[in-house]
Amino acid sequence: MDQVSQLSESLSFSLMNKQQEDDMFYESEIPGKGIGLIAKRLIRKGETVMKRQPSLLVQVETQARTDVHVRDILYGQAMDGMRDLDRSRVMGMTGSDLGDKIDKNCFRLRINDDENSDSGDHYIGCYPDIARLNHDCRPSLVYAINNFTHSISAVRDIDAGEELSISYIRLLSPRAQRLAQLKHWGFSCSCAHCTMSSKDAATSDAHLRAIVGLERDLDNFKETLVMPETGAKLVELYQRERLHLYLSRAYAQAAINYATFGREDEAKEYARLALERLGIEPVSNAEDVVLMTLLSENPRLHGAWEARLNAIK
Numbered sequence: 001m002d003q004v005s006q007l008s009e010s011l012s013f014s015l016m017n018k019q020q021e022d023d024m025f026y027e028s029e030i031p032g033k034g035i036g037l038i039a040k041r042l043i044r045k046g047e048t049v050m051k052r053q054p055s056l057l058v059q060v061e062t063q064a065r066t067d068v069h070v071r072d073i074l075y076g077q078a079m080d081g082m083r084d085l086d087r088s089r090v091m092g093m094t095g096s097d098l099g100d101k102i103d104k105n106c107f108r109l110r111i112n113d114d115e116n117s118d119s120g121d122h123y124i125g126c127y128p129d130i131a132r133l134n135h136d137c138r139p140s141l142v143y144a145i146n147n148f149t150h151s152i153s154a155v156r157d158i159d160a161g162e163e164l165s166i167s168y169i170r171l172l173s174p175r176a177q178r179l180a181q182l183k184h185w186g187f188s189c190s191c192a193h194c195t196m197s198s199k200d201a202a203t204s205d206a207h208l209r210a211i212v213g214l215e216r217d218l219d220n221f222k223e224t225l226v227m228p229e230t231g232a233k234l235v236e237l238y239q240r241e242r243l244h245l246y247l248s249r250a251y252a253q254a255a256i257n258y259a260t261f262g263r264e265d266e267a268k269e270y271a272r273l274a275l276e277r278l279g280i281e282p283v284s285n286a287e288d289v290v291l292m293t294l295l296s297e298n299p300r301l302h303g304a305w306e307a308r309l310n311a312i313k
């Protein structure tokens with residue numbers, strides 16, 4: 001979709017669905033976290049929760065090169081140019097001044113790039129409605145920023161009264177490391193996963209270490225410890241850890257791994273599960289969808305078919 005049609009789709013989504021959003025969640029004071037968003041009704045897995053264009057966009061390179069005094073003048077001009085409603089939402093974001101508000105609430109994004117390279121223009125985008133979402137190490141929502149559009153959907157069913165949350169960081173580090181990383185963001189994480197007992201945290205940390213180890217083994221085709229079931233074991237660990245937001249990748253790895261051992265039925269089944277999870281994500285990676293569709297229909301046509309069997313021979 002080009003940027004103009006994406007923008008108009010997103011704007012019409014915002015207008016048409018404002019009523020639906022009002023019916024979906026509300027803002028509330030959350031003990032120890034400031035303001036947050038609470039589900040008003042059951043939100044189904046895969047439901048779109050919000051879609052927004054940025055109220056303010058900062059080009060990272062220009063910002064880094066600009067002296068603080070000039071930057072403040074530019075920020076002021078940008079604020080003056082905003083509609084009253086946007087200005088008051090931006091000023092309502094948590095933080096002492098605009099620079100601090102941007103640091104604490106806004107998202108880094110990259111435009112016109114190839115995902116795997118360092119090229120592209122780097123921006124910081126401010127989406128004040130989305131900035132009300134607190135962090136949780138087991139978030140209920142997943143987000144994606146495609147061009148400038150920020151889209152969020154539910155990774156699992158969310159009960160009425162539950163807090164809506166996203167993750168500000170990647171979640172495979174042990175508790176102590178996650179806490180240190182979030183401290184760097186200026187807060188001490190009080191999510192249920194960071195405040196659990198030391199015994200439960202040690203079990204969770206062991207699962208996370210096992211996940212990282214299995215992913216490393218699965219990525220290495222020379223790794224002889226990998227069995228046909230290694231990918232399924234990875235999926236199981238992600239499920240036990242309730243890291244639903246990473247399940248599409250885990251199912252995909254399991255599907256490919258079964259294919260590398262020539263296990264057609266399991267490869268098809270896990271590819272089908274990967275496709276189901278990809279459908280839940282706000283923006284699915286087109287390449288992943290094509291690969292998983294191929295695997296779910298005819299794993300023998302995938303480049304990885306029997307790759308590990310052939311390596312053992």
Ligand SMILES: C[S@@+](CC[C@H](N)C(=O)[O-])C[C@H]1O[C@@H](n2cnc3c(N)ncnc32)[C@H](O)[C@@H]1O
Pocket residue numbers: 032033034035036092093094104105131132133134135136185186187188189190191
């Ligand atoms: C993007 S804002 C989220 C909305 C914010 N609570 C508000 O009142 O506008 C990020 C700030 O929320 C608070 N916060 C978010 N997640 C938290 C968590 N898991 N534990 C404690 N504080 C949290 C921190 O103060 C953090 O700097």
